[in-house]
Amino acid sequence: MADQSEALAIDPRDAILDAAAQCFMNRGFNATSIDDIARQLSATKGMVYHYFSSKAELFFDIHHRAMDALFEELEPVLASDLAPPARFTEMARRYVRTLIRTQPYQRTVSEAVHMLLRSSTTDEQRVRLEQLQARRDRCEKLFLAVLEEGIAEGSMRAGRPRMSIKPVFGAMNSVIQWYHPRDGETEQQVSAVVDEVVQIALRGVMA
Template sequence: MKEQIRQISIQLFAEKGFKETSIQDIVNALDVTKGTFYYYFTSKEQLLMDIHLSYIDALLEKQKAILNDGNRSSREKLYDVIFLLIHDIEKEGLSAKVYFREMRNLSEPHFSKIAEKREQFRKQIEAILVEGMEKQEFRKDLPVDIVALGVLGMANWSYFWFNPEGRESDRAVSDIFMKLLLEGLKGSQ
């Protein structure tokens, strides 16, 4: 039942928004009582926090596996992280939408806990970039923190526009992003 509450809430939060969705909306959609909801969650915000933690913890675990793969170059690791983000947005769909759009509805200390995990994800992208710079796979004249934020901006914003049934697949979008990162928009002269 806890997972059913999570899933219907993700759907409702994605469709209506967190603030516009009431606990009554959630229990009505499941045809259960408010008591059932409160058995699993103390509040709607605790439910939102649970959704956020599940999403970011799964991303961090997958990112850790990428980082620890000693057989991959820094370029391959960066590609894998970009693909992870795009693919996860495709795979998780509404969860990704809720994760990216509804964080602002978390109060302290929930907000800080999620922000800390997001920061960890970003720092691990920075580690890939530094490793690549040291191995001369990436240029060294750009600030690592801004490049990492650029990677996250490109990949994370795709939750808003990426359509898995659209013109380009998650793999193709990841390829485009990598080409843009590594080659820029420089034309042939």
């Protein structure tokens, strides 16, 4: 794995985004300054500003990358010929695993979007926030479509699917708040965490 200096040389934007996401997760969005991000990188503030005009700009890119990572995992399963329960379960596994793998990015999305919505934003920023929210909604709709398919064939259950999908997402998304990687943690151990979260999250919608 490349160290920070190598990462900066290979792809400065990626390195800056990684550092910003880590800082936002550790310190909070409001409490993090561009100086903090530069220190995390062992770089200058000017270098950060060379690629990103503001913390808001960093947030928008972090949000897009967080969502890209989820869609890249979900869409191939959605297009598969698995039965709805198996498809829904595999999508949930990939969703939770991606939340863990990209935790700093996902935590930034979870915490900063509410702060930005409550703060003064420009018209351009407001449009971008609405676009980001549309992507979040689309992610939920991917799961909802499979749930409704499963209900129609009798293999899944939900009296009110649009309501039932909310606690499913609440349980899955909780992992970004309490999960902490451990030294020497194996892929098998991560998979056990993923399976446990998925089992709990999906318990109410499986027939």
